[in-house]
Amino acid sequence: MLLSNSPVETVTFRNRSFYIKRDDLLHPTFSGNKARKFLYYLDKEFREPRRLISYGSAQANSFYSFSSLAKIKGWEFDFYVDHIASFIKENPRGNYRAALENGANIIEVGEELAGLNIETYLQQEILPGYTDALFIPEGGRCLEAAYGVELLADEIILWAKEQGVTELKVALPSGTGTTALFLQKRFIQQKTSIEVLTCACVGGDEYLKQQFFELAQDQRYHPRILSADKKYHFGKLYDDFYLLWQDLCAETGVEFELLYDPLGWKTLLKHLGGEEGAALVNVPVMYIHQGGILGNETMLPRYQRRLKNKI
Ligand SMILES: *Cc1c(COP(=O)(O)O)cnc(C)c1O
DSSP states (O other): OOOOOOOOEEEETEEEEEEEEEGGOOOOOHHHHHHHHHHHHHOOSSSSEEEEEEEEEETOOHHHHHHHHHHHHEEEEEEESSOOOOHHHHHHOOHHHHHTTOOOEEEGGGGGOOOOOHHHHHIIIIGGGGEEEEEOGGGGSSSSGGHHHHHHHHHHHHHHHHHOOOSOEEEEEEESSSSHHHHHHHHHHOOOOEEEEESSSSHHHHHHHHHHHHHHHHHHGSSSEEEOSSSTTTTTOOOOOOOHHHOOOOOOOOOOOSSSSHHHHHHHHHHHHSSSGGGGGGGGOOOOOOOOOGGGHHHHHHHHHHHHOOO
């Protein structure tokens, strides 16, 4: 199956023009950066696996994307989690609901871990029990992710050429940093000057830098990390995130997601506006919409409850 070349739109936000690469529109059930990262597994013909195994958070975008991949391929899918919050068990929504509807088996192992991290637990206790299972690390943090991300990079390179856009900056928020890193690497290998700007949504700048090193020793391939104005904890609610998200959706007419995009836009705007931003005033910026809006089904009610309690 081929994923279609996602469209690029031009929007204005806070008096500046941005290109938006709409990877959220790639495919009805398999979209965003998880689709790019898992494309290798979609395209490759496997003789053996009947079962896909991964782990992470019960509400993760990757849970849903894995479940769609497994459904398309006709595989069983076992997703291991530490713990499922009772409110989500009782009232399934968002990625969790959609993944279960796709037939995912979710397995809670908190009690059995006995101090092991969940990946080690799977490697030692679960995977040896299968001869026909395909294991993908959390969120698709693996070298195989390069395959689909390179196609994304090539779409951007071709688009820039066709549009006569030079000096392009490509901005996207990072979790594991896998998408940002493989984009930057491809832009360099293809001898373009396109620069990737990213920010750390999980674990801070140092952690992100470490992730980059795990995927590529050569620092030339590491994207530029734009630092945030203060420390934010992944998955926590921040009033300014919600307000920015509301403005963003209203002004651009595009629905973004609430976990990564608010920090992505916040740090991007900060750096475009600051002193170093002076050099970027006329530089075209493309923001990659990496999907994940199904998660808004759980994030929006959380924000609405929070704001109601404040009034
Ligand atoms: C997973 C995800 C990210 C983070 O991607 P990494 O490749 O892990 O950096 C960013 N945005 C959205 C919407 C995601 O689902």
